[in-house]
Every structure is written in structure tokens, then in C-alpha cells.
Amino acid sequence: MRVDIDLNPQEIEFRGEFRAWLTRNIPAGWEPSQARGLSHHESWELRRDFERRMGRDGWLGVAWPEEYGGRGATLMEQVIYQEELARAEAPGLAGHVGLQMVGPILMEVGTDEQRSRFLPPILRGEEVWYQGFSEPNAGSDLASLQTRAVLDGDEWVITGQKVWGGFAEFADWGAVLVRTDPDVPKHKGISFMVVDMKSPGIEISYIREMHGGSNMNEVFFDGVRVPRDNVISAINDGWNAATRLLTWERGVITLAILVNYEIFWERLREYARSTRRAGRLLSELPHVREGLAQTYVNIRMMKLANLRWLAHYLQGARPGFETSYMKLYWNKAHQSVTDLALEMGGADALELPGSDAAPEGSFPIEWMAARATSILGGTEDIQRNIIAERIYGLPRGN
Amino acid sequence: MNLELSEEQEQLASGLRELLVGSGDIARVREFAYEGGGRDTALWEQLVKNGWTSAALPESAGGLGLGFEEAMVIAIETGRCVLHLPLCETLLASRAAGRASGHAGQGLLGEIAEGAGVTLAVGPSAGGINDADDGVRASGDGQLSGTLRSVPFGPLAARCLVEAELDKGGTGLFALACDTAGVEWQERQAIDESVPRFDLALRGATAASLFGDADAQSEVDRVCDEWRVLLAAQSEGACRRLVEMTADYVKKREQFGRPVGSNQAVKVRVAEMAAAVEKMRAAIYFAALAVERESEERALAVAIAKVETGVPGGFVASQAIHTHGAIGYTWEQDVHLFVKRVKSNELLLGAGHEMLERIADIVVDGAP
Numbered sequence: 112m113r114v115d116i117d118l119n120p121q122e123i124e125f126r127g128e129f130r131a132w133l134t135r136n137i138p139a140g141w142e143p144s145q146a147r148g149l150s151h152h153e154s155w156e157l158r159r160d161f162e163r164r165m166g167r168d169g170w171l172g173v174a175w176p177e178e179y180g181g182r183g184a185t186l187m188e189q190v191i192y193q194e195e196l197a198r199a200e201a202p203g204l205a206g207h208v209g210l211q212m213v214g215p216i217l218m219e220v221g222t223d224e225q226r227s228r229f230l231p232p233i234l235r236g237e238e239v240w241y242q243g244f245s246e247p248n249a250g251s252d253l254a255s256l257q258t259r260a261v262l263d264g265d266e267w268v269i270t271g272q273k274v275w276g277g278f279a280e281f282a283d284w285g286a287v288l289v290r291t292d293p294d295v296p297k298h299k300g301i302s303f304m305v306v307d308m309k310s311p312g313i314e315i316s317y318i319r320e321m322h323g324g325s326n327m328n329e330v331f332f333d334g335v336r337v338p339r340d341n342v343i344s345a346i347n348d349g350w351n352a353a354t355r356l357l358t359w360e361r362g363v364i365t366l367a368i369l370v371n372y373e374i375f376w377e378r379l380r381e382y383a384r385s386t387r388r389a390g391r392l393l394s395e396l397p398h399v400r401e402g403l404a405q406t407y408v409n410i411r412m413m414k415l416a417n418l419r420w421l422a423h424y425l426q427g428a429r430p431g432f433e434t435s436y437m438k439l440y441w442n443k444a445h446q447s448v449t450d451l452a453l454e455m456g457g458a459d460a461l462e463l464p465g466s467d468a469a470p471e472g473s474f475p476i477e478w479m480a481a482r483a484t485s486i487l488g489g490t491e492d493i494q495r496n497i498i499a500e501r502i503y504g505l506p507r508g509n
Numbered sequence: 510m511n512l513e514l515s516e517e518q519e520q521l522a523s524g525l526r527e528l529l530v531g532s533g534d535i536a537r538v539r540e541f542a543y544e545g546g547g548r549d550t551a552l553w554e555q556l557v558k559n560g561w562t563s564a565a566l567p568e569s570a571g572g573l574g575l576g577f578e579e580a581m582v583i584a585i586e587t588g589r590c591v592l593h594l595p596l597c598e599t600l601l602a603s604r605a606a607g608r609a610s611g612h613a614g615q616g617l618l619g620e621i622a623e624g625a626g627v628t629l630a631v632g633p634s635a636g637g638i639n640d641a642d643d644g645v646r647a648s649g650d651g652q653l654s655g656t657l658r659s660v661p662f663g664p665l666a667a668r669c670l671v672e673a674e675l676d677k678g679g680t681g682l683f684a685l686a687c688d689t690a691g692v693e694w695q696e697r698q699a700i701d702e703s704v705p706r707f708d709l710a711l712r713g714a715t716a717a718s719l720f721g722d723a724d725a726q727s728e729v730d731r732v733c734d735e736w737r738v739l740l741a742a743q744s745e746g747a748c749r750r751l752v753e754m755t756a757d758y759v760k761k762r763e764q765f766g767r768p769v770g771s772n773q774a775v776k777v778r779v780a781e782m783a784a785a786v787e788k789m790r791a792a793i794y795f796a797a798l799a800v801e802r803e804s805e806e807r808a809l810a811v812a813i814a815k816v817e818t819g820v821p822g823g824f825v826a827s828q829a830i831h832t833h834g835a836i837g838y839t840w841e842q843d844v845h846l847f848v849k850r851v852k853s854n855e856l857l858l859g860a861g862h863e864m865l866e867r868i869a870d871i872v873v874d875g876a877p
């Protein structure tokens with residue numbers, strides 16, 4: 112057993128230190144009740160400011176190795192870190208694409224120049240990244256992407272369209288997949304480029320989501336010029352780098368998300384303990400008890416299964432196809448706990464946040480958000496294909 | 510109808526579908542309900558003119574005299590286009606008024622014949638969703654006071670049927686003018702914007718009791734049961750449309766050089782959605798028959814219809830989003846409009862487990 116389930120003194124100290132820091136540094140005006148009234152830009156400014164402070168005090172990239180300026184935090188410390196952030200209701204880290212995806216990839220395959228140029232500002236919370244992979248016609252079949260980059264002297268010229276990524280408007284840099292060779296099999300002609308998001312020729316619009324908010328962007332590239340050296344890994348080797356990045360997205364990042372489900376579940380429990388229907392507490396009703404128990408198990412198992420694999424990574428193993436399991440457990444945990452929330456809330460759960468009847472934790476919004484979980488980061492069906500075909504060698508469908 | 514629609518009933522369905530699709534279908538729902546276009550008087554008047562709002566009135570009162578099976582057929586169509594107007598509620602009010610004997614019932618029938626839309630403030634929401642809720646009391650001379658939460662359509666209807674506690678005890682059913690003195694409406698924010706919801710505050714508002722001084726609890730229960738069936742029928746219509754939209758989409762959407770619908774995983778999803786919907790259809794037919802024939806099995810049939818459109822409705826809704834991919838999660842795609850109606854109907858007037866309890870009381874304990 113390589114995962115300790117009890118905290119050691121060093122970890123307890125780590126928790127105390129970070130908690131104290133958060134208490135002093137969560138921006139005023141960020142309390143859920145007030146944050147809702149903030150405009151897109153106002154909330155962005157608060158988040159950026161908070162993140163710079165985190166960076167200044169060494170609280171970003173805690174999992175990064177010390178040689179790149181991180182803390183080299185243990186697995187347990189990473190878990191603690193995510194828990195404390197979530198429980199303090201800190202702003203979600205806008206820099207997560209840089210911190211959790213681009214950073215690790217650069218450490219693995221970046222050049223020395225790229226590392227020294229891009230890693231420190233990510234760690235200081237100064238530069239934020241946008242993930243530009245999906246296209247309108249390249250979703251599950253990401254490798255069929257059509258955004259083109261053509262070399263013109265010392266610069267690449269990019270033309271095409273990306274979709275679904277968020278924070279495009281605010282991001283400094285884009286990690287963008289482009290086709291650099293259209294004449295070879297699709298996986299072999301893709302490069303991974305770093306694009307200055309303020310470049311001329313980039314146009315950004317918002318997509319409205321089913322709950323009414325807008326966090327996703329469409330990004331149009333029209334002759335956007337990028338220096339020749341802004342390619343991560345070799346030219347036409349972008350697919351490898353990108354799949355590794357997606358692997359991280361399905362793996363380690365789920366730990367951060369998981370804490371939110373734990374908190375959501377605790378809210379549900381409190382709701383059950385304090386809400387009466389026809390004279391009985393919800394927490395006394397057999398189906399509610401069973402539902403709470405089952406979703407508890409789903410969430411706990413998502414955590415345990417992830418910790419099991421993460422322990423391997425800490426021993427030096429590279430994330431692989433098993434991250435597809437993590438994505439399945441993640442989806443199950445999220446969708447089941449939000450299904451239960453609506454069932455428990457009944458007609459009250461149909462109310463949007465802000466209404467006096469709406470239970471805390473905005474049940475319907477969370478229910479809707481959970482519908483996206485089976486889609487984002489590679490759909491549930493694609494994960495199942497990976498498990499069946501790559502791990503167990505079933506014949507490939509495509 | 511013998512667990513299948515008659516030719517006349519099929520014609521009824523296609524007639525209403527033509528009208529609703531012709532008037533703009535989903536685009537119209539978006540314009541008026543979701544994008545704040547205000548009261549859709551034009552479509553309501555069209556429904557009035559073509560006899561749909563008076564469909565359940567007796568012929569003697571100027572209606573079509575259609576029964577509950579036909580009301581269900583109409584409800585399916587309102588679900589198919591997530592209609593943003595109180596047509597189903599008006600049909601239910603017509604039926605309740607038709608069962609009443611005195612002036613009040615006659616008055617309401619006359620108003621519906623003239624084109625009044627009626628909404629309902631009865632059942633679990635009237636009695637209070639939570640135990641903290643207030644409810645409404647009637648004074649001896651028919652003045653209503655109290656509060657009710659989350660009444661569908663509220664002041665967008667002309668009349669409201671209100672359940673209230675009678676001062677001598679028992680339950681009354683009152684016809685209230687939505688804009689009369691002592692009535693206040695406050696809009697809520699609910700996910701299904703195609704059914705705007707309002708809190709109702711009553712301070713001595715004058716209303717007419719449909720059943721005089723008599724305890725009308727069984728009438729209220731009946732309205733609620735009929736309402737459950739129409740909600741279930743709406744969900745069936747909405748779910749069926751989701752299956753059709755999804756099947757269309759996966760036939761056209763290509764990934765890996767072929768339609769995503771050619772993958773077994775996607776076929777399974779579509780097939781399971783469709784299987785759920787066909788079962789819903791049988792459940793709502795059974796419930797409509799049981800109501801129409803005043804069968805002993807009414808309570809059971811109604812609960813089954815609610816159960817079969819409840820959790821399975823949520824399943825169809827979730828699968829429809831998933832199978833559309835990220836597009837299905839957007840506002841622009843129509844999927845979410847149906848999803849929101851289906852999830853709402855699932856939770857209104859008793860979610861699945863409450864209905865299962867009702868079923869257990871009947872089939873396990875032998876309750877009537």
C-alpha cells in the first residue's frame with residue numbers, strides 16, 4: 112500500500128499553513144453571495160489578483176518539481192491543497208490550463224528556452240493559458256482538426272477556428288493544435304503551437320451554455336502570425352504532446368474537481384438533515400438515505416481509484432490509458448450526486464440560485480453542469496473505446 | 510382508444526401540431542418565454558379561435574365536449590413543442606368546472622368559452638412544498654388569504670383555480686380572477702422558462718367556490734391526478750421529440766469519417782432512449798383510460814404514468830445532451846428546452862419515489 116490514508120505531521124503542518132494563508136488572502140467581495148453580482152470582467156480581475164498573490168507566496172504549482180520552482184508536494188499534500196482551496200471557497204484557478212497541463216508538458220518535452228520563458232510566469236500567476244484543441248468538426252475525432260499553420264519565412268501563419276475552450280478573451284497564451292502537414296495520415300501532421308492570444312487576426316466570441324451562463328469561446332484565427340520557434344515538441348509531433356496533456360486532464364485534475372463533489376455532497380447531507388417533507392426529515396426517508404450512501408461511495412471510490420494511480424505516477428510511472436477509468440468514475444460521481452440533489456429537492460430544486468426556495472449549492476445548475484462531464488475531455492464513449500481497444504485489445508472500430 | 514389512438518384522436522393531434530409548428534414552434538417559445546418577448550396573446554387567440562382552449566368544455570357550454578383521452582392527446586403535442594401557454598391547465602379547469610353544479614362552475618365555463626386561460630394552484634404546491642409553506646384559507650364569505658408558491662403562468666392566465674382550507678374545515682376549490690383586488694403575483698426564477706412561475710399572495714381576495722360549502726378534497730385530488738397525467742403526457746411528447754432530434758443529429762454528424770450514429774455505443778443510447786419513450790406512451794394511455802373510465806385503478810395508473818416519465822424522462826434528457834456532444838450543452842441548440850421541461854415535470858406534483866410509495870401502498874398493502 113503506497114498511499115497513506117492518515118496524514119503525517121508534515122502534511123498536517125502543510126494544511127495549517129495553507130489554510131492560514133487562505134484565510135488572510137481570499138479577496139473581499141468573493142463570497143458566493145456577492146460574487147454572483149460581479150460582471151465577467153470584475154470577477155476576472157479579482158481572480159487574477161488573487162492568483163498573483165498565490166504565485167508571489169509560492170502557492171501555485173505546488174506539485175511542480177522544485178527544480179522548476181514548485182514545492183514538489185507529495186500526493187497527499189496535493190490532495191490537501193485542493194481541499195483547502197475548495198473549502199475556503201477560493202476563486203477557481205484561471206491558470207489551471209497552464210499549471211496543470213501546459214506546465215507539465217513543457218517540463219517533459221519543451222526546450223530550455225521555452226521552459227525559462229513560459230514556466231516562471233505560470234508559477235507567478237502572471238500568465239494564463241487557453242486550451243485550443245477542439246474544432247466544430249473535430250471533437251471526438253480531434254486528430255481530424257483543420258486549423259492550418261503554414262510557414263512563411265520565420266513565422267507560422269495560422270488560419271482556422273477553435274471552439275469550446277474557455278478564458279480565451281483573458282488568456283495571454285494559447286496552447287493550440289494546428290495542422291502543419293496535410294499530406295500525411297492525420298495524426299502525423301499536427302503540431303502543438305504557442306500562440307500569443309493578443310495577436311492580430313484573432314477574434315473571440317462567447318457561447319451561451321444551457322444554464323444561461325457563458326464560459327466557453329469560439330476563437331477564429333485569420334492569418335495569425337506565430338514565431339517559428341513557438342512549437343512545443345517537434346514539428347508534426349503535436350499529437351503525442353496533446354494526448355499526454357489530455358491524459359493529465361483526465362487524471363490529476365480530477366482530484367481538484369473531486370473536492371467540489373465532496374462539498375456538494377456535504378451540502379446535500381445538511382439539506383437532508385434540515386428539510387422536512389410531509390412532517391418527516393428528508394434524512395429519515397429510506398430512499399434519501401440510500402441515495403446519500405450510494406453517492407458517498409461513488410465519490411469516495413473516485414478518490415480512492417485516482418489515488419491508487421496517482422501513487423504510481425509519483426513513483427515515476429507516466430499517466431496512460433488508465434486515465435480513461437478515472438474519467439468514467441468522475442462522470443458517475445458527478446452525475447449521480449446531482450441527480451440525487453434534484454430528486455431530494457423536488458419542486459424546490461427547479462429554482463435557480465438567488466431564489467429564496469433554492470437550496471444552497473444551486474442544484475439545477477450543478478445538475479446541468481454534470482451533463483457536460485460525460486462530454487468534456489473526451490466523451491464517455493471514447494473513454495470506453497480506449498479501455499476496450501487499448502487496454503484489452505478488442506478490435507478497433509475505426 | 511384501446512391503448513392505441515383512434516383515427517379521430519390522431520387527427521386531433523396532427524391538427525394541433527400543425528397549428529403549433531405553423532405558428533413558429535420552438536422559435537416562438539424562445540422568443541416569448543426565454544427571451545422575454547412578453548405575453549403571447551396572438552398564439553393564445555389562435556388557440557381560442559380554433560377551439561383548442563374550449564376543447565374540454567361540454568358542448569352545451571360552447572365547447573367540443575372532448576374527454577380526458579383527448580386532453581392527453583393535446584398534452585402530448587404541447588410537450589412536443591414545449592408550449593409556453595396554459596392550455597393543459599385550462600383543459601383541467603374546464604373539467605373541474607363541468608363537474609361543479611352551481612353558478613361558480615357555470616361562470617367559469619362561460620369565461621373559458623370566451624377565451625379565458627386558467628391556471629391551477631392546487632396539490633402539493635398549494636399545500637406547501639415544504640412544511641414551512643403557508644397555504645390558503647377561505648373565510649365564510651369566500652375571501653381568500655394566504656400564500657402559495659410557484660404557480661405556473663400566474664397572471665399570464667386570466668383565472669386561477671385555487672385550493673383553500675374552508676373555515677368550517679375541509680377543502681374548497683375556488684375560481685379566482687388573477688387580477689382582482691387582494692391578489693399579488695411575484696415572478697420566480699425556475700429552470701423551465703417556458704412555464705413561468707409565480708408566487709401568489711392573497712389578502713382577502715374574492716373568489717367563487719366551485720363546490721359550495723362541501724368538502725371538495727376528492728375533487729382536488731382528482732384535478733391533481735389528471736394534472737399528473739397531462740404532465741406525464743407532455744414529458745412523453747418532449748422525450749419523443751428528443752429521440753427524433755438525437756437520431757437526426759447522429760445520422761448527420763460525422764467523426765472519424767463516418768456518422769457518429771454508426772457506432773454501436775451511440776446506437777445503444779438512441780435505442781434505449783426510444784425504448785423508454787415507447788413505454789411512456791403505453792403508460793400515459795393506460796392512465797388516461799383509467800381516468801376517463803373512472804376506473805378503480807386510477808390512482809395506480811396515474812402513479813405508473815408519473816414513474817415511467819420521471820426517472821426515465823431524466824435518462825432520455827441526459828442521453829440527448831450527451832449524444833449531441835458539446836453542442837447539446839449549449840443554449841443555441843434546442844435540446845435544453847425539452848430537457849428542462851422533462852426534468853421539471855418529473856419533480857412536480859410528486860417525484861418518482863413519492864409515486865412509488867403510492868404504488869407500494871396499493872400493490873403491497875392493498876390500499877384503494
Ligand SMILES: Cc1cc2nc3c(=O)[nH]c(=O)nc-3n(C[C@H](O)[C@H](O)[C@H](O)COP(=O)(O)OP(=O)(O)OC[C@H]3O[C@@H](n4cnc5c(N)ncnc54)[C@H](O)[C@@H]3O)c2cc1C
Pocket residue numbers: 242243244245247249250251252274275276277483486487488489490491492493496508509762764765769772774775831832833834835836838
Ligand atoms: C463544458 C465543456 C468544456 C470543454 N472544454 C474544452 C477546452 O477547454 N478545450 C477544448 O479544446 N475542448 C473543450 N471541450 C470540447 C470537448 O473536448 C468535446 O466536446 C468532446 O471531445 C466531444 O466532441 P464533440 O462535442 O464534437 O462531440 P462528437 O465528437 O460530435 O460526439 C457526438 C456523440 O457521438 C459520440 N461518439 C463520437 N465518436 C464516437 C465513437 N467513435 N464511438 C462511440 N461514440 C462516439 C460521442 O460520445 C458523443 O456522444 C469542452 C466541452 C465541454 C462540454
